[in-house]
Amino acid sequence: MNRFDTLFQQLKAKNQGAFVPFVTLCDPDFERSFEIIETLIANGADALELGFPFSDPLLDGPVIQAANKRALDAGYSTDACFELLAKIRAKYPTIPIGLLLCANLIFVPTAEQFYQRCQQVGVDAVLVADIPVDYAQEFTQVAKKYGIAPVFICPPNADQATIEKIAQNTEGYTYLVSRSGVTSAENQQNATNLDHLIEALKRSDSAPILQGFGIAQPSQVRESLRLGADGAISGSAIVKIIERNLNNQPKLLSELAEFVKNMKEATAL
Known part of the structure; x- marks a missing residue:
């Protein structure tokens, strides 16, 4: 079992x-x-989903695009990200860590080198945002060779055949996208068929389901769990806190702490 498997077992028990x-x-x-x-x-974060700064992030809206630009403008590269991951893992040996990134960041060093580095720094899972499940075999084979769980997105328009392929191939967790489009804390209009998608994924014995895109309030976390998801991912709302407090790190950390506490409290079933 990887750290995500262990986490979901522990959360179920609680x-x-x-x-x-x-x-x-x-x-x-x-x-x-x-x-x-x-x-x-x-x-209260149960796991981490982390991105590498990239010049053309496929799924990201303006808030996370700006975060990418800040890191790139400051001179940080893939090497710095792996160094930071090693530092995180050294301090937090048990927390699950997943990466969400674009295929170019894997292609450039080669998949072999990328996933080997992931293994070395203690990454548990990698979601390649711009590679659909039908074309992911070359990634998944190398990922599994190094003990990295390949994660796939279930889009809101997924048909039964796609759902079954995702369930067969995703490990660690399944990323259920709330709606079409890019990431945004403002756009909180979820697809109307999420409950049916969750039911279909569970019937297909998929890995635990984390719902993402537009998750910015505790009420949305509670709704995700009510629909049958196993948890929720929030990105843009967190990165907005960073963005508006760039000149005040203590305030940034204080606001983040309050946000995460409230979101985690909403996960009680």
């Missing part, structure tokens, strides 16, 4: 869902990013 925050590594810089991640974990 009758809780998972709250998973997303941030871009090295935003706004290496040391502040580490402090941000420390704060997320200290205040």
Whole structure:
């Protein structure tokens, strides 16, 4: 079992869902990013979903695009992200860590080198945002070779055949997208068929389901769990807190702590 498997077992025993925050590594810089991640974990994050700064993030709306630009403008690269991941894992040996990134970040060093580095720094799962399940075999084979769980997105328009392929291939967790479009804390209009998608994924014996996109309030976490998801991912709402407090790190950390506490409290079933 990887750390995600262990986490979901523990949460089930406590009758809780998972709250998973997303941030871009090295935003706004290496040391502040580490402090941000420390704060997320200290205040209730059950796992981490982390992005690498990238010049053309496929799924990200303006808020996370800006986070990518801040980290890139500050000179941080993939190497710095792996260094930061190693630092996180050294301090937090048990927390599950998933990466959400685009295929180019894997292609450039080669999949072999990328997943080997993931193994070395203690990454548990990788979701490649721009590779659908039908075309992912070359990634999944290498990921599994190094003990990294391949994670796939279930889109709101998925048909039964797609759902079954996702369930067969995703490990660690399944990322259920709330709606079409890009990430945004403002756009909170969920698809109307999420309950049916969740039921279909569970019938197909999929990995635990984390709902993402537009999750910005505790009430939305509770609704995700009510529909049958196993937890929720929140990214843009967290990155907005970072963005509006770039000149005040203590206030940034204080606001983050309050947000995460409230979101985690909403996971009680």
